[in-house]
Amino acid sequence: MNLGDVRFAQHAGVLLAELTGEIDMSNAESIRQAIVETTSNQEAGLVVDLSALQYLDSAGIQLLFRLREQLRTRGQGLALVIPADSASNDALRLAGVTPHLDTFQTREEALGSVSPAG
Amino acid sequence: MGWMSIEDPPFPDPPLPRGTGQAVLPPVELDLAPSEQVRLLYSLSDPALSELELDDFLNELLARVQEALSVDTVAILLFDEASQQLVARAARGLEEEVDRGVRIPIGRGFAGRIAAERVAIFIADVDHADILNPILRRRGIRSLLGIPLIVEGSLIGVLHVGSLSPREFGQTDLAVLQVAASRAAPGIERAQLVSALRHEQRVAMVLQRSLLPKNLVETAGVRVGARYVPASDGVGGDWYDMFELDGGRLGIAIGDVVGHGVRAASLMGQLRTALQAYALQGSEPGRVLALVDRFVQSLPEFAMATAAYAVLEPDTGRVELASAGHLPPLVVGGENPRVVELTPAPPLGAFPYGHCTELEMTLSPGETLVFYTDGLIERPGIPLTHSIDAMLELLAQETMVEDLCQLAIQQLVPVAGLRDDVALIAIQNTQVPDELVLDLPAEPRVLSEVRRALRRWLRHRGADREQAAEITLAVNEACANAVEHAYSPAPARFTVHAQTRDDGAVTVTVRDSGRWRAPRGEHRGRGLTIIKTVMDEVQTNRTPLGTEVIMRKRLRP
Numbered sequence: 001m002n003l004g005d006v007r008f009a010q011h012a013g014v015l016l017a018e019l020t021g022e023i024d025m026s027n028a029e030s031i032r033q034a035i036v037e038t039t040s041n042q043e044a045g046l047v048v049d050l051s052a053l054q055y056l057d058s059a060g061i062q063l064l065f066r067l068r069e070q071l072r073t074r075g076q077g078l079a080l081v082i083p084a085d086s087a088s089n090d091a092l093r094l095a096g097v098t099p100h101l102d103t104f105q106t107r108e109e110a111l112g113s114v115s116p117a118g
Numbered sequence: 119m120g121w122m123s124i125e126d127p128p129f130p131d132p133p134l135p136r137g138t139g140q141a142v143l144p145p146v147e148l149d150l151a152p153s154e155q156v157r158l159l160y161s162l163s164d165p166a167l168s169e170l171e172l173d174d175f176l177n178e179l180l181a182r183v184q185e186a187l188s189v190d191t192v193a194i195l196l197f198d199e200a201s202q203q204l205v206a207r208a209a210r211g212l213e214e215e216v217d218r219g220v221r222i223p224i225g226r227g228f229a230g231r232i233a234a235e236r237v238a239i240f241i242a243d244v245d246h247a248d249i250l251n252p253i254l255r256r257r258g259i260r261s262l263l264g265i266p267l268i269v270e271g272s273l274i275g276v277l278h279v280g281s282l283s284p285r286e287f288g289q290t291d292l293a294v295l296q297v298a299a300s301r302a303a304p305g306i307e308r309a310q311l312v313s314a315l316r317h318e319q320r321v322a323m324v325l326q327r328s329l330l331p332k333n334l335v336e337t338a339g340v341r342v343g344a345r346y347v348p349a350s351d352g353v354g355g356d357w358y359d360m361f362e363l364d365g366g367r368l369g370i371a372i373g374d375v376v377g378h379g380v381r382a383a384s385l386m387g388q389l390r391t392a393l394q395a396y397a398l399q400g401s402e403p404g405r406v407l408a409l410v411d412r413f414v415q416s417l418p419e420f421a422m423a424t425a426a427y428a429v430l431e432p433d434t435g436r437v438e439l440a441s442a443g444h445l446p447p448l449v450v451g452g453e454n455p456r457v458v459e460l461t462p463a464p465p466l467g468a469f470p471y472g473h474c475t476e477l478e479m480t481l482s483p484g485e486t487l488v489f490y491t492d493g494l495i496e497r498p499g500i501p502l503t504h505s506i507d508a509m510l511e512l513l514a515q516e517t518m519v520e521d522l523c524q525l526a527i528q529q530l531v532p533v534a535g536l537r538d539d540v541a542l543i544a545i546q547n548t549q550v551p552d553e554l555v556l557d558l559p560a561e562p563r564v565l566s567e568v569r570r571a572l573r574r575w576l577r578h579r580g581a582d583r584e585q586a587a588e589i590t591l592a593v594n595e596a597c598a599n600a601v602e603h604a605y606s607p608a609p610a611r612f613t614v615h616a617q618t619r620d621d622g623a624v625t626v627t628v629r630d631s632g633r634w635r636a637p638r639g640e641h642r643g644r645g646l647t648i649i650k651t652v653m654d655e656v657q658t659n660r661t662p663l664g665t666e667v668i669m670r671k672r673l674r675p
Contacts, residue, residue, distance in 0.1 A: 003566055021364050022569075025598045026562035054365045055569070057594050058645035090584075091591060094651045095644040 003027050004053070006034055013044045013116045016107070022055035028063045036070055045077035045114030049107055050088040060088075061095055068101070078102065079110035131288025134263075136242040140228065143238040145296060146289045158182045159298045171316060175309040176208035179302045183279065184210050186294050191259060191280035195222060195229050196306070197273050204229050204276055212280070215253050226250050229264060229276045236273065238265040238295070240287055254280065261285040265295050267303040274307055338571035339432035339550070340368060343519035344543040345527050347536060349493065354539035355382030355423065356491045357390045361397070366432060366570045369397045370545050372444065372489040373425035376465070385421055389414065389466070393427060403427045403440035404476040407466070411442065411474075414467035422467040426489055433574045433586075435481040435547040442466045442474040445492055445502070448510050450522070451546065452485035455514035457506055481547035483578065486519055493538030494530050519544045550578040554616040560604035560630065568597050568614055572626070579618050581673050589671055592652035593626050595645035596667045600630035603665070623654070623672045631664040 004021035017035050039046050048064070050056065068078045082088045082103040092098045104110040135141050150156045159182055170178065180192045191211035195204035198221075206220040225234040227250025232239050241247045241262040249255060254262070257280075264278030277299050279287075344358050355375025363369050371393050375386045389410060396409040406427055414421050426444035430437050439447070439458070443465035447458045463475045481487055495505035512529055516522040522544050531540065554575040558564040569590050576586040597614065604610035612630040619625065649656055655670040 022566060024562070024565050024569075024594065025601065026565060055591075057591055057598070058648060059598065061644055087587065090588065091648070094588065094591065094648045096647050096651070097644065 004031060006031050008038050011047070011111050011115075013042075014047055014111055014114050015039050015043045015045075016047045016049060016111070018049040019053045021053070023053065023060035023063065024055065024057055025059040028059040032063045032067055035067060039071070039076070041074060043076060044116040045079065046071060047079045047081060047107065047110045047114060049081040049110070051081055051083050051086055051107075053086070053088050056088040056091040058091075058095060061091065061097060064101060065097075077114040079104055079113045081105075081107050081110045131290040133286045133288050134240045134292060136240065136286070139241070139247045140231065141240045141242070142235070143240055143292060145238065146293045150290065150293055150297065156186065156294065156297065159186055159294065159301060170309055170312070172306070172309040172313040173208065175302075175305055179298065179305070180208055180210045183277070183295070183298045186298070187279055187291055189279040190282045191257065192278070193280075194267075194275055194277050194306075195220075195233075196275040196310075197224075197233060204233055207275070212253070212257060212259075214257070215251065218253065220251055220253060222250055228254075228262060229278060232264045232266050232276045232278070233273055236266045236268065238263070238292060240292075242286065243284060258282050261287065263287045263291060263295060265292075265299050267299050267306065269303045269307050274303055274310075277302070338366075338567060339548055339574045340430065341519045341546040341548050342544065343523040345523045345540070346542075347493075347527060347531055347540040349378070349536045349539045354378050354493070355386040356493065356539045356541035357386050358489065358541045358543035359390055359394060360543065360545070361394055363397065363429065364400065366566075366573075368430045368432065368545070369394070369427065370430065370487075370489065370543060371397070371425065371427045372491065372541055372543055373423050374444070374491045374493075374541070375421065375423040385417075385423070388417075389423055389425070393425065397427065397429075402476075403429055403438050404474055407440045407442050407474045408472075411466045411472045415470065417467075420467070422465050424465045428487065428489075430481070430487075430545060430547070432547065432570065433577050435483065435485075437479050437481055437487065439477045439479065440474045441477075442472065443468070445490065445495075446506065447490075448488040448506075448513065449479075449481065450486050450488060450510070450513045451515070451517045452482050455510055457510055458487075483547055483549045484517060486516070486522060486544050486546040488513065488522070488526075488542070488544045490526070490543075491539070491541045493536055493540040494526065494542060496538060519546050550575055552617070554614070556614040557611060558614075560601045560610035560612050562598075562601055565594055565597055565601065569594055572614070572616060575616055576624065579624065579673070580622075581624070585671075585674060588652045589624065589626070592649045592669060592671075593628065595648050596626075596628040596669065599645060599667075600628055600665070604630065618673075621672070622675065623670050625668065625670050627666060627668045629664060629666045 002021060004023045004027050007018045009016045023031060071078050080101055080103045083105050134143055176194055184192045193209040193212045193215055194207050196207045198205050202224050204222040206215040209216045222230045224230055227248060228239060228241060230250065244255060244259055244262060259280040259282060261281045261284055262278055264276055266273055267275040267277055342360060355377060357373050359371040361369050373389060375382045392413045393406060393410050396406045407425060424443040426441040428437050428439040441460050442463055446460045449456050449458060460475045464472050495509055497505060513522055513526060516525060523542060526542055554571060556568060556571060572593055573586050573590045576589055600612040610631060612628065615627045617625055649669060653669040653671045657668040659666040
């Protein structure tokens, strides 16, 4: 099976990307590309759900920052679903970057923050 | 074999009527003088020949006919019902006919007329006869004698013999050919069935083999061995499987579809695929089997199978197990060899609302979990529980999975062959070394292996889940740095060395042969931040030969 995977869903003008498995140096770049290619210009924003992700390291954190940069140039927002008890939250905390990313505890909050109406 | 001169026949043989072109002959009734050749023809109905496949049987028939009649050519064309044609199937002295796949429409030419009218035909001089097949003429055949092959009133083909010199075939020749035809025809039909059956078996075998995993997953902390042995009379519906799940967990499955042959084999393939697909969705073993059960219920034809499915977490040796009527697995190779006691549950497909047995257990380091199908232990007159106990005794002390598989197959599969097929899969939770030493190519794909091996080692050194995860994250960053900076004309490698000290601190050293470069950009900087935040102490040594990062962390008591 793939080390890590990404599944997409549409939520009223917002694209939801759900990450599963593990993200490291071996697959971070291809996952970032998959997300960028799937996010169309029509999207108001993107929500990346990392709740189910089992491993994230500095390569994955780099992915999140680059993604945010790319979306910003297109005028699209990025919200991350990273619950307090998730592996991703630990990685962000240990790397000291939690304050620099917009993170939410639940998918609903994250969707609300980037939806066209919100 | 010799060419018998027609001028000097062993006994007088009244010539067959000839005329010009084809002469239709009534069957002869003639007592043949007993001879070795005639005996060989009679023995064509020998049951010993009945096991031969079609081509072997036909070759035997042709050899005996050629010997008995001292002819230059012998050929058999079989009736193909679908096309209503005769198809050249076997020949001696006339191999081109077969090689070219000659087809003769019923009713046309020499062989076609024999088939249509179901009569023997003699052609004294090929030059003056209606011959459809140019190969006969090209080969230089001058005289031909042919008869139909008939079983219980149905035409199955044509047998003909030929001579390169003009030959007057006699009544005895025809009688000999009649014996050959009457004795061989049922054998041909039987051999056709045997061939069709063997073909079906071969298809099933190929199907089954291709469905079994070619390479068993090798992952940190786990060793796997497996065997599949088909039954002596064909194929069955046994399978084993193993696949990776997320989080480094492994799925191990075994199953046995009730029945034999192509249907059982193809059903096996479906169940195996269904089980893996449900398992990859991340469901618990019991839920996975319940879904497979529902799948079996939904099949158009009634089907039944036993199956067991287990998920092993190599970090801890924890096993979740579910079984639907399958035989209990064994745990061997440790201090407590045992049969894993399961409460009985019905097979998949047996009842509209089946249930399965669920169990949680732990494999200690060194222990091996063994799944098998009933073909391995089922023996007439011996209770299953006795056989299971005997198998446990046989395998109890085995600490190497390969040896275990070898031993089980050697000792338990009868020399005379199996009545039922056998699947066996053994998975070992390997010993955790005191010191972890990894030497790996400097490629991104190996990082997940490092994490798996290290996390498992840390858990067995007393780290809790959270601490093991954090240290693994930090060491991964050091390894990623080594991979990123791999700089060597030869394929670069790096090593990871982990050990514990008496004071309960863990030391992990990552060495590479790359040239040290200062961390570039925020990205690497974040990696270093992680290492420094997680570990108590970090020391980096740069030498002309490479870089060494030594990290220490005291484990929580």
